[in-house]
Amino acid sequence: MQPDTAGSWTPVALSADLPAGTVMPAHIPAGTIALWRSESGRPAATANRCPHRGMSLSHGFVRGESLSCIYHGWSYAQAGNCIRIPAHPGLEPPETIRAKTFTVEEAGGVIWVATDEPASKPPLLDGLTPLRSMTTDAGLAAIEAAAGAKASAEGLVVPVENADTLCLLVSARDDGQTLIHLLTKGEANPAARIAASHVAENLRRAAEVLQKKEIAA
Ligand code: FES
Incomplete structure (x- = not known):
């Protein structure tokens, strides 16, 4: 089940995992997208299919903007219009050659992508500091059971035994996995960050065991 992340927003990645001038695959309910950041630092989300012959754009490369x-x-370009065809260097590509794009917002160290016209901004994650992301084969119900807590409307799960230090921002992926962004409460020191990461790894393992039991039942 996909938590209702304030309308159509999906937390696809942490800002720190997308340096300037890079592209990576990311997942929204509509499928896989190419998430990229221009060399000047602006994030963009483009459908992962080149309008020419369908190659995955997440395998591409960023040059300038x-x-x-x-x-x-x-x-x-970030708006999706084709701006250059190397085989025809003198040709200005027609406006009709265009890759689909999605709305992107970056806030609090998290990159959010909307699948349709969002009615509001993505959720504010006040007082939370991004730590790292991980994927799991467990679904939301198993993660909630392992954490002993339900997800909020924003997709936040606060593990009952670590409520003072850790928060999980969960996002169901189109490939059946769940992406979990670990967030610490406040600015944790290095030792606290390592401890939070270990807690999250244990939660992931517990959720995957529960998931397997559910499938086997
Ligand atoms: S398939 Fe992308 S440029 Fe040809």
Whole structure:
């Protein structure tokens, strides 16, 4: 089950995991997207299918403020319009050549993507500091059972035994896995960050055991 993350917003990645000039695959309910950050630092989300011959744009590369396909090098601006076709250097690509794009917001160290026109901004995560992300084969129900707590409307699960230190921001992926962003309460010191990470690893293992039991039942 996908938590209702304040409308259509999905927390796809932590800001720290997407340096300037890079692209990575990310997951929203509609499928996989190419999540990228221009060299000037602006994040963008583009459908993961090149309009030319369908190559995954998440395999491409960022040059300046555009994303280029790895196959024949067609380049797309952050608005999705094609701006360069290397095989035809004198051609201005027609407006009709366009990759689908999604609305992106970055707040509190988290990158959020909306699948449709969002009615509001993504949830504020006041007092929480991003630590790292992890994926799990467990679904939301198993994660909630392992944590002893229900997800909030924003997709936040506060593990009952570590409520003072740790918070999980969960997001169901289209491939059946669940993405978990670990957030610490306040600015944790290095020792506290390591401890929070270990707690989260244990929770993940417990959730996966519960998930397997549910499947086997
Ligand atoms: S498939 Fe992307 S440029 Fe050809």
